[in-house]
Amino acid sequence: MEKIRIGVSRCILGERVRYDGGHQHDRYITDTLGQYFEYIPVCPEVEYGLPVPREPMHLTGNPGAPRLVTIKTGIDHTDGMLAWTGRRLKELQKEGLCGFIFKSKSPSSGMQGVKVYSAAGIPVHKGVGIFARAFMERFPLLPVEDDGRLHDPVLRENFVERVFAYRSWQILLGGDRSIRSLVDFHTNHKLLLMSHSPKHYSVLGRLVAGARDHKGNLYEEYITAMMDGLRFIATARKQANVLLHMLGYFKALLTADEKQELLDIIDTYRRGSVPLIAPIVLITHYVRKFDVPYLKRQSYLNPHPMELMLRNHA
Numbered sequence: 001m002e003k004i005r006i007g008v009s010r011c012i013l014g015e016r017v018r019y020d021g022g023h024q025h026d027r028y029i030t031d032t033l034g035q036y037f038e039y040i041p042v043c044p045e046v047e048y049g050l051p052v053p054r055e056p057m058h059l060t061g062n063p064g065a066p067r068l069v070t071i072k073t074g075i076d077h078t079d080g081m082l083a084w085t086g087r088r089l090k091e092l093q094k095e096g097l098c099g100f101i102f103k104s105k106s107p108s109s110g111m112q113g114v115k116v117y118s119a120a121g122i123p124v125h126k127g128v129g130i131f132a133r134a135f136m137e138r139f140p141l142l143p144v145e146d147d148g149r150l151h152d153p154v155l156r157e158n159f160v161e162r163v164f165a166y167r168s169w170q171i172l173l174g175g176d177r178s179i180r181s182l183v184d185f186h187t188n189h190k191l192l193l194m195s196h197s198p199k200h201y202s203v204l205g206r207l208v209a210g211a212r213d214h215k216g217n218l219y220e221e222y223i224t225a226m227m228d229g230l231r232f233i234a235t236a237r238k239q240a241n242v243l244l245h246m247l248g249y250f251k252a253l254l255t256a257d258e259k260q261e262l263l264d265i266i267d268t269y270r271r272g273s274v275p276l277i278a279p280i281v282l283i284t285h286y287v288r289k290f291d292v293p294y295l296k297r298q299s300y301l302n303p304h305p306m307e308l309m310l311r312n313h314a
Contacts, residue, residue, distance in 0.1 A: 001036070001066060001304045003036060003037055003038035004036060004037050004038065004098045004099075004103060004163060004164070005037075005039075005040055005095055005096050005097050005098060005169045006033075006037040006038070006039055006040065006050075006097060006098060006099045006100065006163065007039075007040045007042055007092060007095070007097050007100035007101070007110075007135075007279045008029070008040070008041055008042070008097070008100065008101045009023045009024075009041070009042060009043065009102055009103035009109045009147070010041040011023045011041035011043065011103055012024055012026050012029055012030075012101060012103060012147050013025065013029075013041055014029055014030065014233040015041065015043070016045045016051055016052065017043040017045075018052070018057045019045070019052075019053060019054050019055070019057070021051050021053040022304050023148065024103060024169050026147050026168050029101060029121070029147065029150065030119045030286070032258055032275070032308065033160070033308075034230050035307075036308075037273060038304060039095065040092070040095050042082070042088065042092075042109075042129040043086075044081060044085065044086060044088075044108040044109060044130070045057075045081075045108050047079075047084065047088065048077070048080060048081055050077075050229070051117060055070045055071065055075075056070070056071050056311060057070050057071060057077065057107050057108075058071055058107050058116075058117055058121075059107045059114060059118075059127045059129075059130075060116065060117045061116070061118075062116075063116040063126040063127050065125055066078075066116045066130075066173040067119075068081055068107055068108065068130050072108040072286065074118045075255055078122045078130065081108065081130045081131070081285055082130065085130065085131050085134045085135075086118040086134070087192050089134060089135060089138045089139075091241075092135075092139075094140075096170065096207070097142060098131060098142065098143070098164045098166045098167045099142050099143040099145075099149065099159070099166065099268070100139075100142060100143075101133060101145055101146065101147060101189045102129070102132050102144065102145070102146045102147070103146065103147060104148035104149065104304075105148070106129050107127075107129055107130070108129045108130050108131045108132070109129045109131055109132050110127070110128065110129040110132055110146065111128060111129070111132045111136065111144055111146050112128060112146075113125045113126070113127070113143070114127035114128060115127060120161075122247060131281075132144075134313070137290060141166070141223060141224065141227045142166065142200075142206075142273070143159055143162035143166060143227075143230075144159075145159040149293075151205065153310070153313040154233060154313075156310065157231055157234075157304075157310040157311065157313075158230075158231075158234070159311055160228045160304050160308065161192070161230065161234075161303045161310075162227065162231070162269055163180060163304075164303055164304045165189065165192065165226070165227075165230055165299070165303070166227065167225075168188075168189075168299070169185070169223055169226070172185050172218065173253055173308075177219060179212060179218070180212065182218065182219065182222060183208055183211070185203065185263055186204060186205075186222075186295050187294075187297065188298065188299050189226070189298075189299050189300075190205075190298065190300075190301050191242050191245070191246065191298045191299075191300035192230075192240070192300040192303055193226065193229055193230070193269075194241070194242050194245070194300075195238050195239050195242045195300060196230050196231075197230075197232040198241075198271075199229070199231035199266035200228065200229025200230075200232075200237070201229070203225055203229075204222060204225055205228070206228060207222060207225065208222070209220060213297070226284075233298070235301070236270050236271075236272060236276075238270065239269070239270075239276055240266055240267075240269065242244075242300065243266045243269075243280075244266060244280050244281060246283055246287075246295055246298075247259075247262055247263070247266070247283070249292050249294065249295055250286055250290045250292055250295075253286075253290050254286070261282075262279070262282055262283070262286075265311065266280060267280050270282055272314055273314065274314060275312050275313055275314045276311040277311040277312050278305065280301065280311060283295075283301070284301055285299070
């Protein structure tokens with residue numbers, strides 16, 4: 001499988017580019033996700049031209065439009081960093097990225113909750129790093145996370161799922177961009193969408209159903225709504241609804257005992273006693289056994305490599 005291109009803060013890869021000459025190597029990101037992701041490294045502060053080591057900086061002023069200032073000498077690097085960022089984003093636009101992993105709490109690369117200091121020196125955790133903010137504004141559809149949040153198994157699964165879904169979209173764009181191709185794509189991702197947001201599942205269904213009479217940019221509207229829907233966490237309740245929906249495709253083929261076993265394991269999952277992989281494995285078995293074409297094509301059953309074990313947490 002061709003690796004998926006992901007932007008990442010350089011220090012997370014183990015490069016000694018932090019202000020103190022150190023790094024923040026995350027081995028899960030490099031060793032585990034790195035089996036499937038090709039990383040495009042970025043260090044805003046070093047690439048902008050600051051040395052290693054260097055005087056640390058922080059954000060000051062209005063959290064909505066903060067300034068990037070050195071802590072001791074008070075040198076304001078905001079305008080220079082923004083100018084560099086504009087050039088770097090143009091370069092990244094050519095890389096075919098499917099997401100970005102930012103360095104948490106960084107005044108240049110933190111994607112949320114970065115400290116912003118008032119004139120009195122009082123911090124509020126409401127800032128976004130200068131580079132991270134510009135990146136997310138330029139590429140609003142791309143999945144983004146930070147290294148700290150990726151330690152949460154639920155957020156990790158959500159991020160990786162969105163990355164693989166967006167890569168599938170990129171592959172679609174490389175084809176003929178016909179209505180039929182979009183219908184096929186939507187059909188493949190129906191249950192995945194349902195597991196994240198039933199509302200977006202319905203909206204996208206109506207959009208595709210009316211594709212031939214649609215007057216706007218069909219593809220752009222579709223991917224915007226899809227990526228917005230996938231941001232919602234696939235809770236146990238929503239997952240259980242999808243699993244029960246799948247059961248309906250072959251319940252007439254199961255014996256009473258088989259049906260009850262599946263219902264029991266879905267309910268056990270919904271109550272948090274077993275991980276999602278438990279009912280998924282059993283349903284996948286029945287999908288193969290009874291050869292159900294619609295279910296066999298669903299990305300929901302294999303939204304990311306099983307080796308990542310993202311559905312193994314309870």
